[in-house]
Amino acid sequence: MHLTVRYYAGARAAAGRTEESVPAGRSVDELVGELGDRHGQRLAAVLAVASFLVDGVACHDRWKPLPPGATIDVLPPFAGG
Incomplete structure (x- = not known):
């Protein structure tokens, strides 16, 4: 099984992608x-x-094992109002 990691805002820019799959x-x-x-x-x-x-x-x-097949959203701090 794999995990899907989705990147948003500054995380997307730093990773150079919007999403990737990693082993569970x-x-x-x-x-x-x-x-x-x-x-x-x-x-x-x-x-x-x-x-x-x-x-x-x-x-x-953050130390609990992630469930196989989970989607992980990475949300950097957002500024604005």
Whole structure:
């Protein structure tokens, strides 16, 4: 099984893509480390301050294993009003 990672705003720009598929079997924190290693320091910096949705629900337990087939939305801080 895989996870779908969707990037928004600054995360999309830093990753250079809107979406990617990664193998399942990890937590959000493990995923953050892997994605930062894969895409570089610019994305790692965004991921360090981002919020995450798991299948549309805010993730509060970043060490809990992600369900196979889940969609992870990466939401960097937004400015504006």
